[in-house]
Amino acid sequence: MSEHKTWSGRQSSTWRTKVGLAEMLKGGVIMDVVTSEQAKLAENAGASAVMALERVPADIRADGGVSRMSDPRMIKGIQEIVSIPVMAKCRIGHFMEARILEALGVDFIDESEVLTPADDQYHVDKNLFKVPFVCGCRNLGEALRRIGEGAAMIRTKGEAGTGDVVEAVRHMRTLMDEIRTLTLLPRDQLMTAARDMGAPYDLVEEVARIGRLPVPNFSAGGVATPADAALMMHLGAESVFVGSGIFKSGDPARRAKAIVEAVTHYDDPVKLAEISEDLGEPMVGINCDDLGEKERLAVRGW
Amino acid sequence: MKKTIGVLALQGAFARHMKVLESLGVSSVEVREPDNLAGIDGLVIPGGESTTISKMLVRWNLLEPLKSLIENGMPVFGTCAGLILLADHLVNWDNLPRIGGLNLTVARNAYGRQIDSFEAALEINIPGASVLSESPFTGVFIRAPRIVADGVGKGVEVLCSFEGCPVLVRQGNILGASFHPELTGDNRLHEWFLSNIVTGAGSGKRAG
Numbered sequence A: 001m002s003e004h005k006t007w008s009g010r011q012s013s014t015w016r017t018k019v020g021l022a023e024m025l026k027g028g029v030i031m032d033v034v035t036s037e038q039a040k041l042a043e044n045a046g047a048s049a050v051m052a053l054e055r056v057p058a059d060i061r062a063d064g065g066v067s068r069m070s071d072p073r074m075i076k077g078i079q080e081i082v083s084i085p086v087m088a089k090c091r092i093g094h095f096m097e098a099r100i101l102e103a104l105g106v107d108f109i110d111e112s113e114v115l116t117p118a119d120d121q122y123h124v125d126k127n128l129f130k131v132p133f134v135c136g137c138r139n140l141g142e143a144l145r146r147i148g149e150g151a152a153m154i155r156t157k158g159e160a161g162t163g164d165v166v167e168a169v170r171h172m173r174t175l176m177d178e179i180r181t182l183t184l185l186p187r188d189q190l191m192t193a194a195r196d197m198g199a200p201y202d203l204v205e206e207v208a209r210i211g212r213l214p215v216p217n218f219s220a221g222g223v224a225t226p227a228d229a230a231l232m233m234h235l236g237a238e239s240v241f242v243g244s245g246i247f248k249s250g251d252p253a254r255r256a257k258a259i260v261e262a263v264t265h266y267d268d269p270v271k272l273a274e275i276s277e278d279l280g281e282p283m284v285g286i287n288c289d290d291l292g293e294k295e296r297l298a299v300r301g302w
Numbered sequence B: 001m002k003k004t005i006g007v008l009a010l011q012g013a014f015a016r017h018m019k020v021l022e023s024l025g026v027s028s029v030e031v032r033e034p035d036n037l038a039g040i041d042g043l044v045i046p047g048g049e050s051t052t053i054s055k056m057l058v059r060w061n062l063l064e065p066l067k068s069l070i071e072n073g074m075p076v077f078g079t080c081a082g083l084i085l086l087a088d089h090l091v092n093w094d095n096l097p098r099i100g101g102l103n104l105t106v107a108r109n110a111y112g113r114q115i116d117s118f119e120a121a122l123e124i125n126i127p128g129a130s131v132l133s134e135s136p137f138t139g140v141f142i143r144a145p146r147i148v149a150d151g152v153g154k155g156v157e158v159l160c161s162f163e164g165c166p167v168l169v170r171q172g173n174i175l176g177a178s179f180h181p182e183l184t185g186d187n188r189l190h191e192w193f194l195s196n197i198v199t200g201a202g203s204g205k206r207a208g
Helices: A015-024 A036-045 A057-063 A072-081 A095-104 A140-149 A166-184 A187-197 A201-210 A226-235 A252-264 A269-275 B014-023 B050-059 B063-071 B081-086 B188-198 B201-207
Strands: A029-033 A049-052 A086-091 A108-112 A133-137 A153-156 A217-219 A240-242 B004-008 B027-031 B042-045 B076-079 B087-090 B102-107 B118-122 B137-141 B146-152 B157-162 B165-171 B174-177
Touching: A015 B118, A015 B137, A029 A036, A029 A252, A036 A049, A036 A072, A036 A252, A049 A072, A072 A086, A072 A095, A086 A095, A095 A108, A133 A140, A140 A153, A140 A166, A140 A187, A140 A201, A153 A166, A166 A187, A166 A201, A166 A217, A166 A226, A187 A201, A217 A226, A217 A240, A226 A240, A226 A252, A226 A269, A240 A252, A252 A269, A252 B050, B004 B014, B014 B027, B014 B042, B014 B188, B042 B063, B042 B081, B042 B188, B050 B063, B050 B081, B076 B081, B076 B188, B081 B087, B081 B102, B081 B174, B102 B165, B118 B157, B146 B165, B174 B188
Parallel strands: A029 A049, A029 A240, A049 A086, A086 A108, A108 A133, A133 A153, A153 A217, B004 B027, B004 B042, B042 B076, B076 B174, B087 B102
Antiparallel strands: B102 B146, B118 B137, B157 B165, B165 B174
């Protein structure tokens, strides 16, 4: 994080190069893919990155069982076929999965609640890695704990695999409200605020000063339509992750392209109307209110 | 007269460029469709994913208007993906729809994957621009495109090289960098673009 050093040659994997890649992904769509064919389709639709995983969240829900890091062969197949960044997920706290993914040369690791947690108390110490990490959050305290551990990008969690955007909205609104509130607090209240939200003080102080997260803030979990994507951009997302919403829909290629276009033109309802036209069936989806406490993925994370 | 710079805002780090321009007292507008091009004195093409931005240039009918504006002398500064979109030749990706204008060859992602991304101190030596040579400029290279050393054609001035490859080039009204000056808080390069390429561009040959 240091600013002015004298050095010769390259300084690899600095904080600035990690956050920098997240900056480059802004205004775009990161798509979940499970095969090389899907990855190519995503790239052709204009995805700014792909997330390589074994099953999309909707199938993880349907199939049950333990959900783990993907087969390296499948990840390598995707790395070979696309030129855009390739992300992959590790289980919460599973630093060995993370080290394997780093060895594969993935561009970003998502320490994700969508997989079955490997540790019910601790997350990965992401500062130790050369590869950047993204982590989910439901509120500001959780976001700042993850950034404190070294996450270079935050995504609000939503409820993955449902196609219901309500939790994504709830988490983004909560996060943005808490950021706005911090900016209004006098300095002598910040330590108590940090204690109450369980967040590192220096990051609380930084957010109060700059009025945003210190790293890019994306949205995930439940986006199924171009309008959903545009909604999340309006609420404060700087990019959108789309999981099951594309490949569980009737016409993945068209829907993928439409969601990419909707993120660029999120503030132009006339264009959004044109973009949303004739996309075929959206994913069927699950109403989040019908989920039992045990079926909720967003509560995973400590 | 106060200048307005367009920043291509289809995808990528456009907001960071706008912040830099704002801090230099220049107004900027987001460019997402041809209507946004009216009245701009120059353009910045940010980093991001070149395949994504390329598709959107075609989809929203910006490719031809931009080509013609730049051919007619509109000042433009492309960083990273922006450099790719301004390159006349691409290794392996020559069919990527793009603007062109820089007579050189670029290899996408040729500095490696993200774990190979790096920062390096760059020595920029431009005659008459002492503020740039006073101290090194921090180059942030993220999955960066490489300008092929022997692929630099006629008319292209190399303003800075690193490890034997050009990383900052100029051809008339076009400035291209394979790194990200917008991520460093060092505004010297944007300032130089504004005062040497944008200023005077309307009045004929002064840009040289």
